[in-house]
Every structure is written in structure tokens, then in C-alpha cells.
Amino acid sequence: MSTNPNDVRYLNPIQIDTQRQKFCRFTKAGIKYIDYKNADFLLSLCNEQGKVLPRRLTGTSQKNQRKVAQAIKKARHLALLPYVADGLK
Amino acid sequence: MNRYETVFIMTPVLSQEQAAETVGKFKKYLADNGAKVLFEENWGLKKLAYPIQKKSTGFYHLLEFEASGEIVGPFETELIRDERIMRFLTTRMDKHHIAFAQGKRNKAAAEA
Numbered sequence: 215m216s217t218n219p220n221d222v223r224y225l226n227p228i229q230i231d232t233q234r235q236k237f238c239r240f241t242k243a244g245i246k247y248i249d250y251k252n253a254d255f256l257l258s259l260c261n262e263q264g265k266v267l268p269r270r271l272t273g274t275s276q277k278n279q280r281k282v283a284q285a286i287k288k289a290r291h292l293a294l295l296p297y298v299a300d301g302l303k
Numbered sequence: 304m305n306r307y308e309t310v311f312i313m314t315p316v317l318s319q320e321q322a323a324e325t326v327g328k329f330k331k332y333l334a335d336n337g338a339k340v341l342f343e344e345n346w347g348l349k350k351l352a353y354p355i356q357k358k359s360t361g362f363y364h365l366l367e368f369e370a371s372g373e374i375v376g377p378f379e380t381e382l383i384r385d386e387r388i389m390r391f392l393t394t395r396m397d398k399h400h401i402a403f404a405q406g407k408r409n410k411a412a413a414e415a
Binding site: 247250251253288293294295298 | 361
């Protein structure tokens, strides 16, 4: 009997794309306050329709996601970000 | 005493002097009512992300002040009554926000 691991590789699921570990960029950088006046940065947390990107895509922690959502809503009120858009990026 | 930050948008039909006069009016209102204006920033004429009152641009101005909570309501009423103001937003600054604003100012001062 061969003990070469190559012979039994198909018994295990083939790893096509190893998922990278998600992390919260704000926690990692130690950011405590998310500025609503910085529209360029908030745009990076919106999709091209101007909607807030979900946590499952950005990896933001729940606590910081609330702050992000508030900041984006404030920026929209001040016409720094659009409420509705098409082809923002 | 709390610290507040107000951003307001003035109509683009004003001249530079008229815009400055409007800002002066609200600074005076705050000063008369026992608030201390700590910082102000003029963002100039900016393009709006969507039209407000059929205008696509506006003069942005930021005022940071320290005051008791009672004067914020009347101050906002004053902003609503003024035809030259299209939009405004007042936020109470928490300690992280204050630290952020202070850090930004220190950085600007260091560069200058």
C-alpha cells in the first residue's frame, strides 16, 4: 500500500480558492470615529448604486458597521453622497 | 456644556461677501447666546450630489462650538427661517469625534 498523500487527494474536497481571513479595517487601524464629511472614503463602502456595502463583503465589525451606516446617512443629508445613483463607480 | 458641530449649505446665488455676511450672522447669534465658537471652516462652492431647491451647487460652511443643549433648538430654528440656508446638520461631538477634529487641526497646523 502506498502512503503517498497524492493518491488520496480526491477523497478530500479540492481546495480551489483558499478564503482569506476577513478582518475589520477600523478595529485593526484603531479608528474610533468615522467621519461623515469624508465623502471619498465613504464612497469606498458603497456599491455603485450608492447603497451601503454589507458586512459580509467589507468584513467590518458590527459596532463599526453601525457607525459607517450613520456616517453615510449624514453625508447623504448634506448632499455629499447621493441617495440614489447609477454607475457611481 | 457640550460640543457641537454644524455644517450648513448656503444658496449659490449669493456673492462671496453675502455668504460671509450670512456666516457672520450665525456666529453672532451663537456668541450672543452664550456659545463659544471654537473653529470654523469654509469649504467654498461645492457641487451637490443631488439638486436641492433646484440648485446643483452650494456654499458649505462648518462651525464648531461649545454650548449648553438648550440653545441648539433655537439656533436650528434660526437656520430654518433664513432663506439663504438650503440644508444644515448639527451633530453633538462625542469624545472620539473631538479627538478626531483636534488631530485634524493639529495636522493642518503642522503642515502650515
